[in-house]
Amino acid sequence: MxxxxxxxxxxxxxxxxxxxxxxxxxxxxxxxxxxxxxxxxxxxxxxxxxxxxxxxxxxxxxxxxxxxGSGQEPFRLLKFSQQFSSWLLPWLALVSQLPFGPTGRLENLESVVLTVGSPMLAAYSLALTVLNRRWIARRFSKHNYPNTQNAIRVLSSLQQAPLRVTNEGALLASLIVLPQNDMWWRELIEWLAYPHTWSISAVTSIAWVVIAYIFTVIDSFTGDLAEAINANGQGVGSLWLWLLPIVIGWLQISPKCDEDRVRSAVERANKIAYAATDTHPVSVKDLNTEHRAIHLAFGEEDEIHDVLRRDERVTAPIYNYARFLPWVQAVEKVSETFGVVSERYYHHESVDPMIGWITMCDRIGGHWSKPHDRNRVGSVEQVARYCQFDPRYRHTAFKSRWGPNVFSRIAIASALAFMLQWGTVGAAFIVVYFTPTTGLGCRSASYLLFGALSTIVWLLLISSFLVHYVSTSSPSSAYTRIRPLNLRQYQGGRSYPLRLSIARHLAIFLRRLAKLLATVNAIWILAACLFQFGNFFDRCYCNSSVFGRGSGAYNIIDWTTLNKAPMKNAWVGGVCLAGGTAFLFVGFVNVFIDPPLPGN
Structure with a gap:
């Protein structure tokens, strides 16, 4: 048999x-x-x-x-293996240098599929992360209170986690005001300071990709055009060039995305946190409460298990798009508290009004010196009152569902992602489009479809706005807990509004549709590259550019009389476009990655 x-x-x-x-x-x-x-x-x-x-x-x-006939040219294993190993395999190897982190293998695989299926989404999350680091540094620059710099570092490092902030029982106020919590900030920074950065493996992979791309370009101009005119790797190399700045950017940022280590760092820090009481500060772990001022909603909250907000829990950096709005809200709570206490500190107000202000020294470097520890202690009521907004001072709270400067950062990150996506995909499209027979054919249409689906995936993930809208529309405090729809009830017995039900279902549907399209797109672009190397596209229909030329389609077979100058000019333009957009994106990351921090 x-x-x-x-x-x-x-x-x-x-x-x-x-x-x-x-x-x-x-x-x-x-x-x-x-x-x-x-x-x-x-x-x-x-x-x-x-x-x-x-x-x-x-x-x-x-x-x-x-x-x-309508068939393809014969498959040549030697030619396929050479092209695959030279022009596609290095890029697939570079995918392994993307930052992972979730404990589940499925989530890690999903993050890879999302990255390959939507480079625009990957670039958007990366650009948004860089802009957030700069925004938080500028947001806290007007504050002058102990641990301001530490707060910036902590909150920036927690962009890859489901961050939550609560002031129940004056926990947040105690964390910021009490001198006993200075250790909390310092220790958390140290425990979060594990690297995901340059390594020999990463440098080798990047060098392999760069050298392979250079050889691809050289070979396409100096090789035998008649032998591999429709299967040369220049279009493939330009198509995948977006991956290089994405990997370099994440290596430079070094995101804290290891779920176990981030969770452990925050839990360890919360064990040494102190809270104000009616008498004296005590360790938070000795209080009869499970709440913490700053914590991560990985599993203890019902809300994070809700399918509506699943992506917030996945620590892979590409999911920063889903954490962006709740992270901004959490940061703004901390910033407002720092702003209030900075104003009171500026006016020499003690937490306990009965304790006079102890002057340590005058201004140093344009900032007031650190306040005396005795001016930073008091009862829980005094600490809570010290962090409440006072209309006498110029500090005002930002009242918005979305957060300050949210849409400007979204616009900038979207523009950068669009530039990188279509600069590289567009370059590959130009290379193939102007390769005779010129016009829209199977190869150029494949690249165009890949770019279009990538953009659609990014657009569909505006579902994160719907998620935030539904979450912040709940009558519960903090960053809402939304019950499953089959309960049809809010806490307290009120009926679930129809508008929230519709928004919820729509958000879940759009997210799942986007991931489905990303999966299809990732499979499609890999298949298209394999088709190109395996001569699947070398058939009458594809070589004649029927998509673009219609009834006027024709197939050039003899290249000896062809004027190759326009084609080579298009190739040069494609290389410059792809390389230029990748260089600009890397330049953006390097310029914005390390914003100046305010002095203590």
Whole structure:
């Protein structure tokens, strides 16, 4: 039975090979008049139909199918393996240098699929992370209170986690005001300071990709064009060039995305946190409460298990788009508290009004010196009152569902992501589009479809706005807990509003649709590259650019009379476009990655 099956497979392979198209033989048969003479469909290198078929350099699509058939050129394993290992394999190896972190393998795989299926989403999350670091530094620059710098570092490092902030029982106020909590800030920074940055493996992968791309460009200009004009790797190299600045950017940022380590760091820090009481500060772990001022909603909260907000829990950095709005809200709570206490500190107000202000020294470097510890202690009521907004001072709270400067950062990150996405995909499209037969064909349409689906995935993930809208519309405090829809009830017995039900279902649907499209797009672009290297696209339909030329489609077979200057100019333009956009994105990351921090 097995021998019969093997014989059948070999026979089928021979049958396919025997029916494979050979365009050189087809053209020769057309020149010999096998299919007639006169205007039968023989063309020159510009697509003009000739009367003298012996001078033919190409054929119309109709004559191509008639003379050559509709099949592809034969698959050549040696040629396929060389092109795959030189032009695609380095990029696939570079994917391994993307930052991971979730404990589940499925979430890690999903983050890779999302990155490959939507480079625009990956670039958007990266740009948003960089802009957030700069925004928080500027947001806290007007505050002058102990641990301001530490707060910036802590909150920036927790962009990859489901951050939550609460002031229940004056916990947040105690964390900021009490001198006993200075250790909390310092220790958390130290425990979060684990690297995901440059390594020998990362440098080797990046160097391999850069060298392979350079050789791809050189080979496309100096190699035998007639041998591999439709299968050279320049288009593939430009198509995947977006991955290089994404990997370099994350290596430079070094995101704290290891779920176990981030969770452990915050839990360890919260064990040494102190809270104000009616008498004296005590350790938070000794209080009869499970709440913490700053914590991560990985599993103890019902809300994070809700399917509506699933992506917030996944610590892979590409999901920063889902954490952006709740992270801004949490940061703003901390910033407002720092702003209030900074104003009171500026006016020499003690937490306990009965304790006079102890002057330590004058201004140092344009900032007031650190306040005395005695001016930073008091009862829980005094600490809470010390952190409440006072209309006498110029500090005002930002009242918004979304947060300050949210849409400007979204616009900038979107523009940068669009530039990187379409600068590289557009370069690959240009390279293939202007490769004769010019026009929209199978290869260029594949690249265009990949870019379009990538952009659609990014657009569909505006569902994060709907998630935030539903979450902040709950009557519960903090960053809401939304019950499953089948309960149809809020806490307290009120009915679930129809508008929130619709928004919730729509958000979940859009997110799932986006991930489905990203998965299809990732599979599609890999298949398209393999099709190109395996000669699947070397058939009459694809080589004739039927998509773009329609009834005027033709296939150039003899390249000896072709004017190659316009094609090479387009190739140079494509290389410059892809390389330029990648360079600009890396430049943006390097300029904005390390914002100046306010002095203590």
């Amino acid at each position: 097995r021998s019969r099956l093997l014989f059948f497979v070999i026979l089928s392979s021979l049958h396919v090979t025997s029916h494979a198209t050979n365009f050189d033989v087809c053209l020769e048969s057309v020149r010999n008049g096998t299919f007639g003479t006169g205007k039968i469909g023989a063309t020159d290198s510009s697509g003009n139909i000739l009367e003298d078929v012996s001078q033919a350099a190409g054929v119309t699509y109709g004559l191509c199918v008639k003379a050559c």
